[in-house]
Amino acid sequence: MVSEEPVAMEVEPTAAPAAGEEEEDVQDLMELADEASALPADKQVPILISLIKDEKADVPRYGSKAVSIKERAVYDLTRAYCAIKEYNEVVNFLTGATGKAFFDNINRAKCAKLVRQVLDIVCSLVPDQLDMQEQICNNIIEWTRSEKRTFLRQRVEAKLASILFLQKDYASAIELIDRLLRELKKLDDKQLLVEAHLMESKIHFALRNVPKAKAALTASRTAANAIYVSPSLQASIDTMSGTIHTQEGDYNTAHSYFLEAFEQLDQMNNRDQAIPCLKYMTLCRILDSLNKALKLSAKGGVGATSDRSDVDISGMITGRQGVKYAGRDIEAMLAVAKAASRRSLKEYEAVLNEYSSELQDDLLIKHHLQLLQEQLLESNLIRIIEPYSCVEIEHISKLIEISVPLVERKLSQMILDGKFQGILDQGKGQLVVYEESEKDSAMEKGLEVIANMDAVVTSLFERSKALRTMML
Incomplete structure (x- = not known):
């Protein structure tokens, strides 16, 4: 009972000021923020630094409204540094005296949020400056180690792993992610475990290790089932699931996963990620339709000698959602579908040349379009040599409009794979085709x-x- 009275006396002086008094107290900070927003980026920097340092006050203020204004100033300062391409200054601010003074006077959760937000701003404004992003992450990691901020360090290391993945430094990325996963499993941080396992899956898939990529994705899904997962992260998981099923040749399942991801991204109006998902959906439809046609042709069924196969993706493109994403990316996939329908290798190669950036920059599409090209080449060669028992290789080369060495190499590969029975008589420059014996x-x-x-x-x-x- 005796201890209650002193406690009451201590709480009274630290009571929060009235709303009018707090607004009046930070009025100068708000005026500095408004002044900076009206200036060019290079002139914003000194004003924003003065605001964060709170130079006009005798004692820097760290009330709720003052911290909120300074937090926005940190984001504006990051954007200003990126606009004038002084990326190193972002690091100097985060690890220097100005940033340290501000971070030391706010709670750790807000500090972690602020640092991560600064990283996201830098990565979104200058996505091509991967070396600079790596440097910023490494410097922040060193600072977090000295300050013993373990959770923030793990978040930044996860971001660094994604940057190393984009740099195609897969060895360093997998080494970092393995070490991070060992720490996260001890702490049982489900949210970060989901992201780390997903990144592990992407790295293994890039290294063409599909079984390990599949195992990592399963671990990510297992961790995601125990917590709430944001729609953007769920869309990333579904996209990765579709990618692995596409690699395994299960195009129907892959299409359903890409559809789930596309619908979530469309609801969030995330155009940058929704367009690749729509392209993957059309790719799965094209590959599935062509595979069915080639299998039917191989069995000698209806349409075995037809020059066309039904590859119709117009329903996905002309739908309510598809029309919103019209552009060269969708035109490229439509052109691929038309060339695949006609089984025209020449038209297909023309499409690849015309839409090279839309089709060749994405690794998944590039890889499967190469497989599609091989399938078209094989189906065209089989159709050409079907009436003959002996035909000159040069004649085949003229008909298919490909050089003789490439035709020889492909025919020898098809013979070894058992696609047809025959021999190459290179002395005479002929292909001898045998009838299939019982x-x-x-x-x-x-x-x-x-x-x-x-x-x-x-x-x-x-x-x-x-x-x-x-x-x-």
Whole structure:
């Protein structure tokens, strides 16, 4: 009972000022912020630094409204430095005396949010300056280590891993992400675990290690089931799932994942990420339709000798959502679909040249369009050599409009893969095609008998070995 009275006396003097008094107290800060917003970027810098330092006050103010104004000033200062291309000054501010004085007087959660927001602003304004982004992250990590801010360091390391991934420095990225995951599993930080496992999946996929990419994605989904995941992160997970299924050739499942991601991104009006998802959806439709047509042709069914296959993606493009994203990216996919429908290799190559940036810059689309080109080349070659038992390679080259060495290499590959039976007579420059002979059922049954006898003998040997061991 005696201790209650002194506590009451201590709380009274630190009570928050009235609303009118607080507004009057930060009026000069608001005037500085308004003054800076009306000036060019290079002239904003000294005013914003003066605002953050709070030079006009005898003692720097860190009330709720003062901190809010200074926080916005930090973001404006970051944008100003990026506008005048003085990226190193962003690092100097974050790790220097001005930034340190401000960060030391705000709580750790707000400090972490502010640093991450500054990083996001830099990455969004200058996405091509990856070396500068890496330098900023490394400097911030050093600062967090000295200040012993573990959670903030882990967040920045996750960002650094994504930057190393964009730089295609996969060895450093996977080393960093593995070390980070070991720490996160001890702390059980589910939110960051989801992001880290997703980045791990992307790195392994870039290294063409699909099983590990799939395992990392499963771990990311497992962690995501235990927490609330933002729509943008869920869209990234669905996009990665679609990417892996596309790599495995399951185009229908991949299309459904890309559709889920596209709908979420469309609701958020995230055009930059929604367009690639729409392109992936059309790619899956094109590949699935062409594969069905080629399988039907290989079986000799209806349309086996047809020069066209139905590849219709107009429904996705002309829909309510698709029309909103009309542009060269969508035109490129439509052109690919038309060339694939006609099975015209020449038209297909013309499309790749015309829309090179839209089709070749994306690794997923580039890889599968190369596979599509190989399929079109094979189907065209099979259609050309089908009527012949012996044909000159130069004649095939003229018909398909590809150089003789490339035709020879592709035909030899198709023979080795069992696409048709024949030999290349390079001395005469001819391709000799054999008729498909009936399978020798007697030889196949003989091979089965030999395999069964081998299994029996092996089993008897193991049993005799076990008996000898028991007798000894």
